[in-house]
Amino acid sequence: MKTNRLSDTLTQALNAQMTKEAHASQIYLSYATWADSEGFGGISNFLFRHAAEERNHMMKILEFILKRGARAKVTEIPAPPADPTSVNNCFEKVFEHEVDNTKAIYSILKLASEEEDWVTWNFMQWFVSEQEEEETLAMELLDKIKICGGENASHTVLYELDRDLEKTPDDARLAQDVTTDNP
Numbered sequence: 332m333k334t335n336r337l338s339d340t341l342t343q344a345l346n347a348q349m350t351k352e353a354h355a356s357q358i359y360l361s362y363a364t365w366a367d368s369e370g371f372g373g374i375s376n377f378l379f380r381h382a383a384e385e386r387n388h389m390m391k392i393l394e395f396i397l398k399r400g401a402r403a404k405v406t407e408i409p410a411p412p413a414d415p416t417s418v419n420n421c422f423e424k425v426f427e428h429e430v431d432n433t434k435a436i437y438s439i440l441k442l443a444s445e446e447e448d449w450v451t452w453n454f455m456q457w458f459v460s461e462q463e464e465e466e467t468l469a470m471e472l473l474d475k476i477k478i479c480g481g482e483n484a485s486h487t488v489l490y491e492l493d494r495d496l497e498k499t500p501d502d503a504r505l506a507q508d509v510t511t512d513n514p
Protein backbone atom coordinates (compact mmCIF):
# COMPACT_ATOMS: atom_id res chain seq x y z
CA MET A 332 0.00 0.00 0.00
CA LYS A 333 1.29 3.42 -0.95
CA THR A 334 1.72 5.56 2.13
CA ASN A 335 3.54 8.50 0.52
CA ARG A 336 1.30 11.57 0.74
CA LEU A 337 3.52 13.94 -1.25
CA SER A 338 3.55 14.15 -5.04
CA ASP A 339 6.87 13.77 -6.86
CA THR A 340 6.70 17.43 -7.88
CA LEU A 341 6.21 18.66 -4.34
CA THR A 342 8.81 16.24 -2.98
CA GLN A 343 11.32 17.67 -5.44
CA ALA A 344 10.34 21.26 -4.60
CA LEU A 345 10.55 20.68 -0.85
CA ASN A 346 13.91 18.94 -1.18
CA ALA A 347 15.19 21.90 -3.19
CA GLN A 348 13.88 24.27 -0.51
CA MET A 349 15.62 22.20 2.16
CA THR A 350 18.92 22.70 0.33
CA LYS A 351 18.12 26.40 -0.11
CA GLU A 352 17.69 26.81 3.65
CA ALA A 353 20.99 24.97 4.20
CA HIS A 354 22.56 27.32 1.67
CA ALA A 355 21.10 30.31 3.54
CA SER A 356 22.72 28.98 6.70
CA GLN A 357 26.09 28.77 4.93
CA ILE A 358 25.65 32.31 3.61
CA TYR A 359 25.00 33.68 7.12
CA LEU A 360 27.96 31.67 8.46
CA SER A 361 30.18 33.06 5.76
CA TYR A 362 29.05 36.67 6.34
CA ALA A 363 29.45 36.15 10.11
CA THR A 364 33.07 35.14 9.68
CA TRP A 365 33.61 38.15 7.37
CA ALA A 366 32.10 40.48 10.02
CA ASP A 367 34.28 38.98 12.72
CA SER A 368 37.41 39.41 10.64
CA GLU A 369 36.44 43.07 10.10
CA GLY A 370 36.19 43.54 13.88
CA PHE A 371 32.37 43.67 14.09
CA GLY A 372 31.82 41.15 16.89
CA GLY A 373 28.16 42.13 17.47
CA ILE A 374 27.17 41.86 13.82
CA SER A 375 29.08 38.60 13.60
CA ASN A 376 27.17 37.11 16.55
CA PHE A 377 23.89 38.28 15.09
CA LEU A 378 24.71 36.54 11.80
CA PHE A 379 25.92 33.37 13.55
CA ARG A 380 22.60 33.15 15.39
CA HIS A 381 20.76 33.61 12.12
CA ALA A 382 22.79 30.80 10.54
CA ALA A 383 21.43 28.52 13.30
CA GLU A 384 17.87 29.66 12.54
CA GLU A 385 18.30 28.81 8.87
CA ARG A 386 19.52 25.35 9.76
CA ASN A 387 16.39 24.92 11.87
CA HIS A 388 14.31 25.85 8.82
CA MET A 389 16.11 23.16 6.85
CA MET A 390 15.38 20.59 9.58
CA LYS A 391 11.74 21.62 9.76
CA ILE A 392 11.28 20.87 6.04
CA LEU A 393 13.25 17.62 6.28
CA GLU A 394 11.03 16.42 9.11
CA PHE A 395 7.90 17.36 7.17
CA ILE A 396 9.01 15.40 4.08
CA LEU A 397 9.67 12.34 6.25
CA LYS A 398 6.41 12.74 8.14
CA ARG A 399 4.47 12.73 4.86
CA GLY A 400 6.09 9.44 3.87
CA ALA A 401 8.31 10.84 1.10
CA ARG A 402 12.06 10.60 0.56
CA ALA A 403 14.18 13.50 1.82
CA LYS A 404 17.43 13.93 -0.08
CA VAL A 405 20.40 15.49 1.66
CA THR A 406 22.63 16.81 -1.06
CA GLU A 407 25.54 19.17 -1.65
CA ILE A 408 25.17 22.82 -0.68
CA PRO A 409 26.37 25.52 -3.12
CA ALA A 410 29.26 27.68 -1.93
CA PRO A 411 28.31 31.02 -0.36
CA PRO A 412 28.75 34.15 -2.51
CA ALA A 413 31.68 36.57 -2.26
CA ASP A 414 32.26 38.43 1.01
CA PRO A 415 30.36 41.68 1.51
CA THR A 416 32.33 44.83 0.76
CA SER A 417 30.92 46.84 3.69
CA VAL A 418 28.36 46.63 6.51
CA ASN A 419 25.84 48.36 4.25
CA ASN A 420 26.56 45.88 1.46
CA CYS A 421 26.31 42.98 3.93
CA PHE A 422 22.74 43.87 4.91
CA GLU A 423 21.79 44.66 1.31
CA LYS A 424 22.91 41.14 0.39
CA VAL A 425 21.05 39.67 3.39
CA PHE A 426 17.87 41.43 2.26
CA GLU A 427 18.28 40.16 -1.32
CA HIS A 428 18.77 36.58 -0.10
CA GLU A 429 15.64 36.80 2.01
CA VAL A 430 13.54 38.16 -0.87
CA ASP A 431 14.85 35.38 -3.09
CA ASN A 432 13.89 32.83 -0.44
CA THR A 433 10.41 34.32 -0.10
CA LYS A 434 9.89 33.87 -3.86
CA ALA A 435 10.95 30.19 -3.62
CA ILE A 436 8.47 29.66 -0.78
CA TYR A 437 5.68 31.30 -2.80
CA SER A 438 6.35 28.93 -5.69
CA ILE A 439 5.94 25.91 -3.37
CA LEU A 440 2.67 27.37 -2.11
CA LYS A 441 1.52 27.81 -5.71
CA LEU A 442 2.32 24.16 -6.47
CA ALA A 443 0.58 22.98 -3.31
CA SER A 444 -2.46 25.04 -4.20
CA GLU A 445 -2.54 23.68 -7.78
CA GLU A 446 -2.38 20.13 -6.43
CA GLU A 447 -4.88 20.90 -3.70
CA ASP A 448 -2.37 19.57 -1.18
CA TRP A 449 -3.69 21.62 1.71
CA VAL A 450 -1.48 19.91 4.29
CA THR A 451 1.65 21.17 2.52
CA TRP A 452 -0.02 24.53 1.88
CA ASN A 453 -0.81 24.82 5.59
CA PHE A 454 2.72 23.74 6.60
CA MET A 455 4.25 26.38 4.33
CA GLN A 456 2.23 29.17 5.97
CA TRP A 457 4.72 29.08 8.85
CA PHE A 458 7.46 29.98 6.37
CA VAL A 459 5.38 32.84 4.95
CA SER A 460 5.18 34.43 8.42
CA GLU A 461 8.87 33.75 9.02
CA GLN A 462 9.82 35.43 5.74
CA GLU A 463 7.72 38.46 6.62
CA GLU A 464 9.62 38.72 9.92
CA GLU A 465 13.02 38.24 8.31
CA GLU A 466 12.40 40.72 5.49
CA THR A 467 11.17 43.28 8.02
CA LEU A 468 14.25 42.79 10.18
CA ALA A 469 16.58 43.19 7.18
CA MET A 470 14.69 46.29 5.99
CA GLU A 471 14.83 47.88 9.45
CA LEU A 472 18.56 47.27 9.67
CA LEU A 473 19.10 48.69 6.20
CA ASP A 474 17.00 51.75 7.08
CA LYS A 475 19.11 52.31 10.19
CA ILE A 476 22.34 52.05 8.23
CA LYS A 477 21.01 54.40 5.54
CA ILE A 478 20.00 56.99 8.14
CA CYS A 479 23.53 56.70 9.48
CA GLY A 480 25.07 57.36 6.06
CA GLY A 481 24.91 54.00 4.24
CA GLU A 482 28.25 53.35 2.56
CA ASN A 483 29.58 56.52 4.19
CA ALA A 484 28.51 55.62 7.74
CA SER A 485 31.14 56.78 10.22
CA HIS A 486 33.18 54.42 12.39
CA THR A 487 31.36 55.75 15.46
CA VAL A 488 27.96 54.88 14.01
CA LEU A 489 29.09 51.42 12.91
CA TYR A 490 30.55 50.86 16.36
CA GLU A 491 27.17 51.69 17.92
CA LEU A 492 25.27 49.47 15.47
CA ASP A 493 27.66 46.63 16.20
CA ARG A 494 27.12 47.09 19.94
CA ASP A 495 23.29 47.18 19.48
CA LEU A 496 23.27 43.95 17.47
CA GLU A 497 25.40 42.27 20.13
CA LYS A 498 22.55 42.92 22.58
CA THR A 499 19.72 41.50 20.45
CA PRO A 500 18.31 38.39 22.16
CA ASP A 501 19.62 35.01 21.19
CA ASP A 502 16.48 33.30 19.96
CA ALA A 503 17.88 30.46 17.90
CA ARG A 504 16.01 27.32 18.89
CA LEU A 505 16.43 23.63 18.31
CA ALA A 506 14.39 22.27 15.38
CA GLN A 507 12.34 20.00 17.65
CA ASP A 508 11.24 23.01 19.71
CA VAL A 509 10.04 25.01 16.69
CA THR A 510 6.29 24.92 16.22
CA THR A 511 3.75 27.14 14.52
CA ASP A 512 2.79 28.56 17.92
CA ASN A 513 6.40 28.98 19.02
CA PRO A 514 8.31 29.75 15.82
Ligand code: FEO
Pocket residue numbers: 352355384385388429432462465
Ligand atom coordinates in the same frame (compact mmCIF):
# COMPACT_ATOMS: atom_id res chain seq x y z
FE1 FEO B 1 14.83 30.42 6.16
FE2 FEO B 1 15.88 33.43 6.15
O1 FEO B 1 14.74 32.13 5.56
